[in-house]
Structures are given as C-alpha cells and as structure tokens.
Amino acid sequence: MPELRKDPVVGRWIVFSPERQIRPERYRCEELPPTRPEEDPFLEGHEGYTPGEVYAIRPGGGAPNTPGWQVRVVPNRFPALRVEGQLEREAVGFYDRMNGVGAHEVVIETPHPKLVLEKQSLSGVARVLEACRSRIIDLSRDVRLHYILIFKNHGARAGATMPHPHTQLIAMPVTPIVVKEKLTAARAYYLEKDRNLFEDILKAEKKTGDRVVFENDGFVAFCPFASRFPFEACILPKKQSPDFHATSDGDLVLAAEAIQRVLSAYTTALDQPDYNLILHTAPFRRSRRPDAWSTIDFDFRWHIEILPRLTGIAGFEFGTGFYINPTLPEEAANVLREAMTNG
Amino acid sequence: MPELRKDPVVGRWIVFSPERQIRPERYRCEELPPTRPEEDPFLEGHEGYTPGEVYAIRPGGGAPNTPGWQVRVVPNRFPALRVEGQLEREAVGFYDRMNGVGAHEVVIETPHPKLVLEKQSLSGVARVLEACRSRIIDLSRDVRLHYILIFKNHGARAGATMPHPHTQLIAMPVTPIVVKEKLTAARAYYLEKDRNLFEDILKAEKKTGDRVVFENDGFVAFCPFASRFPFEACILPKKQSPDFHATSDGDLVLAAEAIQRVLSAYTTALDQPDYNLILHTAPFRRSRRPDAWSTIDFDFRWHIEILPRLTGIAGFEFGTGFYINPTLPEEAANVLREAMTNG
Numbered sequence A, B: 001m002p003e004l005r006k007d008p009v010v011g012r013w014i015v016f017s018p019e020r021q022i023r024p025e026r027y028r029c030e031e032l033p034p035t036r037p038e039e040d041p042f043l044e045g046h047e048g049y050t051p052g053e054v055y056a057i058r059p060g061g062g063a064p065n066t067p068g069w070q071v072r073v074v075p076n077r078f079p080a081l082r083v084e085g086q087l088e089r090e091a092v093g094f095y096d097r098m099n100g101v102g103a104h105e106v107v108i109e110t111p112h113p114k115l116v117l118e119k120q121s122l123s124g125v126a127r128v129l130e131a132c133r134s135r136i137i138d139l140s141r142d143v144r145l146h147y148i149l150i151f152k153n154h155g156a157r158a159g160a161t162m163p164h165p166h167t168q169l170i171a172m173p174v175t176p177i178v179v180k181e182k183l184t185a186a187r188a189y190y191l192e193k194d195r196n197l198f199e200d201i202l203k204a205e206k207k208t209g210d211r212v213v214f215e216n217d218g219f220v221a222f223c224p225f226a227s228r229f230p231f232e233a234c235i236l237p238k239k240q241s242p243d244f245h246a247t248s249d250g251d252l253v254l255a256a257e258a259i260q261r262v263l264s265a266y267t268t269a270l271d272q273p274d275y276n277l278i279l280h281t282a283p284f285r286r287s288r289r290p291d292a293w294s295t296i297d298f299d300f301r302w303h304i305e306i307l308p309r310l311t312g313i314a315g316f317e318f319g320t321g322f323y324i325n326p327t328l329p330e331e332a333a334n335v336l337r338e339a340m341t342n343g
Helices: A018-022 A122-139 A177-193 A197-208 A249-270 A315-320 A329-342 B018-022 B122-139 B177-193 B197-208 B249-270 B315-320 B329-342
Strands: A003-006 A013-016 A055-057 A071-075 A090-092 A095-099 A103-108 A147-154 A166-172 A212-215 A219-222 A233-237 A275-280 A303-308 A323-325 B003-006 B013-016 B055-057 B071-075 B090-092 B095-099 B103-108 B147-154 B166-172 B212-215 B219-222 B233-237 B275-280 B303-308 B323-325
Touching: A055 A122, A071 A122, A103 A122, A122 A147, A122 A166, A122 A249, A147 B315, A166 B315, A177 A197, A177 A275, A177 B315, A197 A212, A197 A219, A197 A233, A212 A249, A212 A329, A219 A249, A233 A249, A249 A275, A249 A303, A249 A329, A275 B315, A303 B315, A315 A323, A315 B147, A315 B166, A315 B177, A315 B275, A315 B303, B055 B122, B071 B122, B103 B122, B122 B147, B122 B166, B122 B249, B177 B197, B177 B275, B197 B212, B197 B219, B197 B233, B212 B249, B212 B329, B219 B249, B233 B249, B249 B275, B249 B303, B249 B329, B315 B323
Parallel strands: A013 B323, A323 B013
Antiparallel strands: A003 A013, A003 A095, A055 A071, A071 A103, A090 A095, A103 A166, A147 A166, A147 A275, A212 A219, A219 A233, A233 A303, A275 A303, B003 B013, B003 B095, B055 B071, B071 B103, B090 B095, B103 B166, B147 B166, B147 B275, B212 B219, B219 B233, B233 B303, B275 B303
16 A cells, blocks of 8 residues: 655655556666567557556447557556555654555557657547546545646656556545645635736736747647746646636647647657646645635636656755756747747 | 746746756766866866866965865856846736846865765865855855755766766855745744754654664764655754854764765665755845744754655656655665665
8 A cells, every 4th residue: 555654844745655666767767668569558459458447438339448449548557546445644653644545547548659649630639638537527526535637757758667658647635735836826816816817827928929839719838937947838728717627528629739739849849858748627625624715716727737858857956946947938939839830 | 147037826936047058968867978087177287177266175275276175166157046246126027037146156076086975085075064164154145145055966867967076056046945845844833832843853763763874973864754755865963053054063074974874875775876965054044024033043953855866756746746756764764774784
C-alpha cells in the first residue's frame, strides 16, 4: 500500500510508492529506448499485457480487453496510489501520514505505437479528452477522492518511461497544494474585485496580443506573462466553468484543436521537444466547509498548461520556488506563431 | 538587464535572463563534457578568464586575481540577476514586473578541477562555508537585497554546466516563496505551541533514530520524514539561530563535517549521484512591518537540504506540488549509515 506523508514545515504531501522502485532508472534522462513491438503493452492485440481496462472507445463494439479500440484506459501497473483500502489518516509521533488511496490510470491514446498526439486527427485528440472526461465523472463517485489530475509526460526528459503515446490520470484523497494556491488566488481576486481572474488574464492577453499563439471560438492559447519555462503555453477556455468534466462535446473538439496547434508548433519550431501537459480542473466539492466553494463557479476556471522541457530544475528553483527563464514569452509566442504559419 | 515578472495567479516571480540563452543546451541532461584544462576559467592561473574576484582566501597573501588562492568568489559570467540599476517595480498593464537587480556569484571551491567537495579536507569544506558566510555579510549591506540563497548544482542532471567544483550564491530583491512558506509555518507553530518547529523535528528524529544518518556536537543529518527524493538529506544545527551568517568558525567546521559525511555516503552507496545542495537562511529583516520578524530568533532555524537527482520532476509533480518517491527515508538512512560504516 503506498503511503502519503506530510512535510511538517511546508505542509506538502509526499507519495511513497515503493512498488515503483522496480522501474529501472526511470529518470536517467537518456532517450527512451524504442519498445520492441512484441513488448509494447499498449499495442492492439496486447490487451492482456495490462490490467483490465476501465474504459475504451470501440466504434465497432466488441468485448472489453480485445482489439478494436481507438482509446483505452487501464490502471497503471506501477500505481503511485491504489484504489483498495481505507485512508487511515493518522499521526506517527510528531508527523502525519495516510494510506495512499486513490487511482492511477493510463489513457492509451491510440493503438499505433508512434502516432504522437499532434499527428492524430482532430477527432483522435478529442477522443483522448473524452476518455479523460469520462474517467473523471466515473471516479468522482468515489467519496474518498478529492481531486483528479490529468497529465502527460512526453519523452524521457519529461519523465516518460514508455514511448507509446499515453496520458495519465491520478485521483487523490487530498487537493494538491498547487491547485489550492490557484483556488485561493482566484477566490481572493473575485471577492476583492468582483471579477474573474482568468477572464481578466484573457482580456489582458487579447488586448496586447503579443503573447497569443492561437485562438478559436472556444479557447485562447498563449505564452504566460510569467512563464516558468521557455515556450511554456497556457490554454484557457473562453467560457467560464470550474470543471473540465462539464465541457461539451463541441468544446472538447475546440480544446483538442488548441492542444494540437500548440504541439505542432513545438514540433516545427523546437524539433519535437519533450514536454509535460497538465490539466487543472476544480476539486470535487467535498469539503466540510461548503462556504469555501460558494463562489467557485464564478472565480475558478479549468485550464491546460504545456511545459516544454528544454531547461531543467536546479538548486535555485528548488531553493526559491522561482524559475530562471532565458526566453521572454513575447519572443516565444512570436516563434510559435511563425511556426504555425509556415509549419 | 534581467527582468522579474510576477505570475498573477500564484504570485511566483520568474527571472527572465536572456543573456543566459547563449549557454548551449545547458540542461540537455547528458554527462558534462570534461573541460579541457586550457579552457577551465576556474583553474589557478586563469584568474583573468573570470570577472574580477569579490573574495578570496590566500593564505600566503598576494594580489587579487592572481594565483595562490584556496577559495575564490567571482561574479557569474551569465548572471540571472545584476547588481547595477534600480529595482523599478511597476505594473505592465494587468501584470507586475521589476528589474532583475541582485547578485549572482560563483564560489570556486578549489583550484583543483576534479577535487569534489567530499574529497576535500575538512578545513577545505569549511573554507567554502566561510566564503559563503563572508559574501552574505558583505551583500547584506546592500539595502535593495532581501534574501541570499546559497546553492550547489553538482552534475549535469542537477543543472551544472561546469565540472570544476563550485557553489553559487544569488542575492534577490524579494524573499522567495519557498522561504516564505517555511517562515510562515515556523512562526505559526511557535505562536501556537511556544516551541521551535525545527527543535521539535530534531527531537522527533533523535527519539526514533530511524532516519538519522549522522550527528556531531553541532549538527544532525537525517532523511526527512516526507522526503521529496530518494536519499534526500537535511542538516539541521542543534543551536537555535535563524542566520547562517552568524555561525561561528567552530560550528562551520562541524557543519562542514556533516556535509562531507553525507556526500561521502552518497558516493559510496549511490555511485556519485548528481545532487543539489540548498542552504536556507533567514531573510534580511528589511520589511516595513518589523513585527513580522518579532519572533524569528525563536521560530526559524537555518538549515541545509541535499537532494540527490536520481529521479526527476514530471507532470504529476508540476501539477500538484506533491512528489512521488519510491524510497522510504528509513530505508535511505539505513543505506547511508551502512555506507558510512563501510565506506
């Protein structure tokens, strides 16, 4: 059973997951070795290599864990958190711990081992988002869970251990610090100004346009004013909604287009960089203090962050929480826009 | 002039430092290529390759920027922050920025290009700490500066770009978020319990001993209960003091011993891992709200974190602020203690 421990100084939870230790040198930063087809657990026909699927899109029908799928979601074989068991929050002497209850799933984006997300059809990218939406709705029924993070590690430098295109989902018994910080800031801003922080960011970005990379009817993609990483991008919905899982089918396609255009621009401009993609949606409203959520429909908006891993994290970043970024977002946006025109 | 920009959601400052862009592929994660002796700017006799020194220990005397030194401190050639200019805090439309005023210095630990910190004599390690203490005291006179971070990036995976052993110092016009979080937690703990948080951690660690790696008269080195990384270590002084730069010569030698013993255990047990070392000391008390510092002599204690870079930072860590760690600190401490006995 994985174990969660709380840092007594900064209140950060750490997931201790000894089972993941058997993964050899997962972050050793070399290129990912190509998986031999006969060993790829995400290949069509290899459904038995993974834990039983929890979701799949099979346009022609067919039994679970058989070929014929376009997207397939399975539990992670080396889960950071597990669905079994009780939380058991407890003190260990001076410290706090709880059991690592949660879920850790893999969204296999395609049966094709080399069809990266930006090379998929628009409906292919939308299917991946649809699978994520469906899993959040399903897992939201588990009252032990407070938050679900959708994320993607692409390439060895971004922490991927499998080259076959996939996205991940971790459902947690606590709301993560990074999300809490955003929620707190969004609420404070709303209470002070009676305006939505994310709407004001959109307005500021559209006003100058210097950092905007792409826009369609539903979304704006831009390089944030205080980007942590060179070519970092944020995709923000134009419609106010705290919950990604409330997104309509039509808006999923528009979100898919924004993701695809940004990733394609990276491929053209930056020679296929490794990247992390993060989707921040609101937590499930399970707090015993419901007033904490009273304005969330107005103050918080779900969004996507894409972080190319061209630079790293070193002592300065760990020691301060600040980042040193050599590339201004105005320059980055300019390069990405050109890549979209010429790419 | 580097520029600092504030993230409007989480309040994090980002340092935009376009000059650093000329450093080729600094974080590409390959092994560091060995520097050819004729190109090593930190070698004895190459004093003219670096900006003029701001500090040096020359036991036989001698002019600045000439051979004969044991430790030498020079401005970074590619500084993230610069000493020239005014802060100029200002709004840019909706956003906040300021000039990147500060200092970025390199502590060349030794004239020998391959003499890593843990292979130095105890007095050699103490000299490096002495240089850091001296630079903090000097820079503390600049009223624009609020905080100084001492850190060390060892190896390419930890963000180093030069193999010649060195430590870095960045002086900043703002107190970093990570430090603010620790200060806030320490103060809240003290006000609530009338006890020092770090003293209570020391007591908890010494009570079980499971995570303690090394102890001498001045310091305890242990693997924290909620370690972010496998084999992470914390070195905590036994004496209450918020300020590293108030440490006595005798205590510097004891701190040097603790650092050296932990790094040597890494070398033995983990095959010379890349690592980051971070020294967290209190900010200069320049706040316009002096009451914020009224209890700092009792509530905050300076300390050192050492983070081996065996695992990386991926989407989950960026998206949550949590970490997945495959190694329990009790196991890590056990391995390190054994390495100290046998190493």
